Amino acid sequence: MKIGFVGLGRMGLNMVQRLLNDGHEIVAYARKESSREPAKKMGAETVASLEALVDKLEAPRKIWVMVPEGEATEETIRELWNLLDKGDIVVDGGNSNYKDSIRRAKTYIPKGLGFIDCGTSGGIWGLKIGYCLMYGGEKEFVAQLEPVFKSLAPKDGYLHVGPSGSGHFVKMMHNGIEYAILQAYAEGFEILNAKKEFNIDLPSVAHLWNQGSVVRSWLLELAEDALKKDPKLENIKGYVDDSGEGRWSAKEAIDIDVPAPTITLALFERFRSRQEQSFGNKFIAALRNEFGGHEVKKSGRI
Numbered sequence: 001m002k003i004g005f006v007g008l009g010r011m012g013l014n015m016v017q018r019l020l021n022d023g024h025e026i027v028a029y030a031r032k033e034s035s036r037e038p039a040k041k042m043g044a045e046t047v048a049s050l051e052a053l054v055d056k057l058e059a060p061r062k063i064w065v066m067v068p069e070g071e072a073t074e075e076t077i078r079e080l081w082n083l084l085d086k087g088d089i090v091v092d093g094g095n096s097n098y099k100d101s102i103r104r105a106k107t108y109i110p111k112g113l114g115f116i117d118c119g120t121s122g123g124i125w126g127l128k129i130g131y132c133l134m135y136g137g138e139k140e141f142v143a144q145l146e147p148v149f150k151s152l153a154p155k156d157g158y159l160h161v162g163p164s165g166s167g168h169f170v171k172m173m174h175n176g177i178e179y180a181i182l183q184a185y186a187e188g189f190e191i192l193n194a195k196k197e198f199n200i201d202l203p204s205v206a207h208l209w210n211q212g213s214v215v216r217s218w219l220l221e222l223a224e225d226a227l228k229k230d231p232k233l234e235n236i237k238g239y240v241d242d243s244g245e246g247r248w249s250a251k252e253a254i255d256i257d258v259p260a261p262t263i264t265l266a267l268f269e270r271f272r273s274r275q276e277q278s279f280g281n282k283f284i285a286a287l288r289n290e291f292g293g294h295e296v297k298k299s300g301r302i
């Protein structure tokens with residue numbers, strides 16, 4: 001199948017490679033020539049504008065968008081809306097907020113355009129293993145993308161989960177769960193590391209637990225790899241970013257009255273990781289001093 005591909009970063013470029021490997025024809029676009037060059041070397045036809053991309057495809061066109069969520073996706077989807085004709089289909093494979101996807105799908109309907117919101121999981125390993133795909137949208141459009149989903153995913157690794165928005169909703173919860181799992185492993189390994197008298201070898205324990213234990217997992221295999229490279233993680237700063245899904249999961253839980261303390265706390269721990277000094281902790285120390293005369297440690301600024 002001939003497919004237009006927008007966004008050739010860490011995800012997009014590997015996805016293009018996987019599609020080419022499976023015999024698809026790709027017309028690829030990224031803003032920078034330096035981003036387009038590797039796709040060209042792989043065998044994709046590259047173009048320097050969305051207009052050129054649309055011109056190179058035959059109707060009904062199929063275009064996969066893999067750019068950062070928010071403004072980049074908004075602009076791309078809007079520009080394509082202006083360029084495309086009835087029956088053409090756009091897939092947003094990025095990590096967009098599902099509410100944005102519902103809104104975008106609604107703007108596509110009056111023009112007879114198809115819009116599919118596809119949660120894509122697999123990271124940089126997707127090229128080799130395949131991408132796990134969860135997508136929402138109208139059946140008539142989804143069915144036309146079946147060969148593309150099949151090429152990108154591992155066996156049984158793609159699913160039409162429901163109407164517009166549901167693909168990105170399911171991906172949001174996938175990532176919310178990921179926050180909680182990472183946090184649980186992090187706490188467990190921190191306690192193991194802190195028990196100095198046992199001098200536990202962390203990479204060995206990670207390896208051991210991957211051999212049939214109930215907490216074995218792919219994330220634990222990655223933990224094993226990371227700990228083998230740097231057993232005490234001495235070269236890594238304990239600063240953890242978040243890219244949206246954790247906070248969207250927590251907000252959703254509040255909106256629909258579902259208790260989700262572990263995911264929410266895992267998100268807040270990431271916020272905490274970015275504080276050099278917590279005002280809240282200073283506040284508690286100050287008040288304990290006020291009411292009980294408990295000692296405070298000085299910050300060194302007085």
Ligand SMILES: NC(=O)c1ccc[n+]([C@@H]2O[C@H](COP(=O)([O-])OP(=O)(O)OC[C@H]3O[C@@H](n4cnc5c(N)ncnc54)[C@H](OP(=O)(O)O)[C@@H]3O)[C@@H](O)[C@H]2O)c1
Binds near residue numbers: 012035072124
């Ligand atoms: N990385 C992951 O593990 C992962 C996993 C699942 C889903 N995702 C999602 O996949 C999407 C892409 O992620 P990524 O990691 O591949 O990002 P990335 O490495 O930063 O690449 C982003 C690509 O989008 C293009 N782009 C950036 N801003 C743009 C704009 N305003 N208009 C048009 N194109 C723009 C860039 O073009 P130029 O090269 O021309 O600058 C680049 O080709 C995101 O939505 C992300 O959340 C990522």
